Amino acid sequence: MELHRSKPPGTALHLPLQSNNRRLACCCIAQFCAAKPDEIRGLMLRRIFMLTVFVQLTACSSISKDECLQDDWYSLGVNDGKAGELSSKFREYQKDCADHGVMPDFKTYQQGHSQGLVFFCDFPHGEAWGRAGKDYNTACTGKLEPAFRQGFQQGQRWYKAKKVVDEIATAIADLQNRNLTLREDIYVINQRIAVEQNASARAALLNQADRLRYQMEGYNQEIGRLQIRLAQAEANFAPLNR
Structure with missing residues (x-):
């Protein structure tokens, strides 16, 4: 029975490949197998750099x-x-x-x-x-x-009207999220008030909670104004959204 001896370290592998791509792949594998750890890192970095350059050049080309x-x-x-x-x-x-x-x-x-x-x-x-x-x-x-x-002008009117609707809706959602955060903060403060024994500290917490409620009220008023604007914007957008 014929025995195949393993090649000593540093010897490149020779495989009967037909494709140039396959030869290149095996060449790369052989280099990695023969290289020391520090050399492997260098080889990998060089190949990554070459691949990046190739992709960039390909992407910049307008035609193949x-x-x-x-x-x-x-x-x-x-x-x-x-x-x-x-x-x-x-x-x-x-x-x-x-x-x-x-x-x-x-x-x-x-x-x-x-x-x-x-x-x-x-x-x-x-x-x-x-x-x-x-x-x-x-x-x-x-x-x-x-x-x-004519089609472009019609589409542009749609785009501008839709943009107004989206911007107002986003502003409302942002204020609602802020109110949600404030509500959570007030809940935490109330939990602290319930167990606070020091009168001055308790008063400070009560004042802090009141300030947050006042801020929430301001946000709610702004949300109300925005909802009126949103209804008008949606009414303007509806005929265009066919």
Whole structure:
């Protein structure tokens, strides 16, 4: 029976792998196995740094190498137009594809982009854009602009009215939470008052509880005023929330 001797420490592992990625993985494993503890930490830090740089570079790229090589600028233009992207995005493609030796075709891209805008530049997309609280999209021009602009203005009215409702509701919830905290503080003070024997200390606790109750009353009055404003804001918002 053939015996397989274990390799001495520091010897790299040699495995019959076909893929470059698998070779790289095994190479990394071998380095970790052969390294001392301090060296392992250094290797890990270097690989984490390299991975971080790779992810950042990938995220910054507007287009992949494969997309550059596919040379389908019409479809890319259509997709950008449907997403409401400006045709100036093509400049980013030029820059990124130049790194791969590819020269994008702007004329073909622009034809696709114009076709995509026909899909995007309508009332529903304009309204959705406005409801999202985005700035006006200038991609829609000429005959395509009026419908999109009208939708955007409608969506913007919805967004602003909804924002008022949300802000008032948030303010009310904040005051209610403050009152809840004050109520808990008053409860604790009352527990201390019940067992306090010293007259001056007891009087101080009573005064403290009174101040907290006064503060609660102020919050309650403000909540009442805000609830009136909220009812009006909701009434203004209701017709827009269709």
